[in-house]
Amino acid sequence: MTGHRRAMGPTLSILVAIIGATLCGAPTHAAKKHWGYHETNLWSTGYPDCKGENQSPIDIKGEEYNPKLGEFKFNGYFKTQTMEFHLTNNGHTAVATLDPRPSLSTQAGGLPGVYIPHSLHFHWGGDRRTGSEHFINGKQYPLEMHLVHYHSSYPNISMAQNQPHGLAVLGVLFEVSETKNKVAEVLFSALSAIKNQHDVTTIKSFDVLSMLPADRPYFYRYQGSLTTPPCYESVVWTVFASPNYISASQMDKLRALMHEGEHGATNLINNYRPLQDIGTRKIYKSFKKLPEKMSLKGAADHVTVMWAVAAAMTVIAFAGAKH
Numbered sequence: 001m002t003g004h005r006r007a008m009g010p011t012l013s014i015l016v017a018i019i020g021a022t023l024c025g026a027p028t029h030a031a032k033k034h035w036g037y038h039e040t041n042l043w044s045t046g047y048p049d050c051k052g053e054n055q056s057p058i059d060i061k062g063e064e065y066n067p068k069l070g071e072f073k074f075n076g077y078f079k080t081q082t083m084e085f086h087l088t089n090n091g092h093t094a095v096a097t098l099d100p101r102p103s104l105s106t107q108a109g110g111l112p113g114v115y116i117p118h119s120l121h122f123h124w125g126g127d128r129r130t131g132s133e134h135f136i137n138g139k140q141y142p143l144e145m146h147l148v149h150y151h152s153s154y155p156n157i158s159m160a161q162n163q164p165h166g167l168a169v170l171g172v173l174f175e176v177s178e179t180k181n182k183v184a185e186v187l188f189s190a191l192s193a194i195k196n197q198h199d200v201t202t203i204k205s206f207d208v209l210s211m212l213p214a215d216r217p218y219f220y221r222y223q224g225s226l227t228t229p230p231c232y233e234s235v236v237w238t239v240f241a242s243p244n245y246i247s248a249s250q251m252d253k254l255r256a257l258m259h260e261g262e263h264g265a266t267n268l269i270n271n272y273r274p275l276q277d278i279g280t281r282k283i284y285k286s287f288k289k290l291p292e293k294m295s296l297k298g299a300a301d302h303v304t305v306m307w308a309v310a311a312a313m314t315v316i317a318f319a320g321a322k323h
Ligand SMILES: *[C@@H]1O[C@H](CO)[C@@H](O)[C@H](O)[C@H]1NC(C)=O
Pocket: 027, 155, 156, 158, 159
C-alpha cells in the first residue's frame, strides 16, 4: 500500500466500514470492523477465524494426484453472455456480481455438491512481482481472480459462507503478456467507471467462463478459507494449474483504482493476503502430469508456440509443393 504503513490504532479499527466488508465478495448484514492489507496480522482480533488452522491462501506444492477429481461441469454459463453484472469498487477489490442470478451452476470436479455462482473479484500487486494470493511451487503471479460460488443447499451466500463446504471458489492466476485479453476487455474497460471506493457500474454481455484458463481439467484442490475477514473456513478451493493472461495496460486499469485510507484516497494495490500455513492439510491435483505443450507460462506463450508451429508447417508445405 502506498502512503501509510504505520500500524492502525484502535480508533481506526473500530470504524465501521459501510460496504467495505466483503468476504471475498459476499454481502454481509452485520456491521463489520474496518480491515486492510497493511495489518493482516491484526485481522484475528476482530475476526477470530483468521487465526484458524485451515486458512488461505497457501503455496501449492507437494500435491497428490486424485483421480476422483475429474472435470467440472458448468451448467448454463453461456447465459452470462447476455446477463447484467454490477461492477463495484468496494475499497478492497473490484467485484462483479451476477444480478439477477438465473439457473447457473457448477458441479463435478470433485466438488461436494452443486454450487451457484455469485460473483468474481481480483487480487493484484503494485508491480508484476507480486499480486496473486496463491503461489504455485513458490511462484507468485501478478494477478489472481476468484470466482465465488455457494452451495445450492443454502438459499444465498450469506447463509452458506460459514458452513462446511458452503463455498467453492475457483482461483485463476494471470500472467502479464504482450497481448490484450480481448474477452476480458468488457470488464477491464469498465474499471474506469468505478475509480473511487463505493462506485458501481453495470456491465453487459460478459462471458464468465472465458475468464477461466483453456486447460480447465488441470487444477489443484484443498480445503481452506475466505482470504478476507471474517476468514471462515468454509471454502472448497480450486486453483487452475494453467494461468490466463492479460496485457500490461489492462493490469494498470486495476492499479488505477482508488480506495479510502487513513490519510485520504490511495491506489488500491497489493490487496493480497500473505501465505498461510498448510498445516496437516493435503493438496490434491486432478492430473498426474501437466501436458508437455502446457507450460505454466501462460496463454500468450501458447499463442507464440502455435504461430511457430503454423509457420514451420507452412514452410514444410511450401517445400513439399515445390517437388
Ligand atoms: C438469505 O437467506 C436467509 C434465510 O432465508 C434470509 O433470512 C436472508 O435475509 C437472506 N439474505 C440475503 C442477503 O438475501
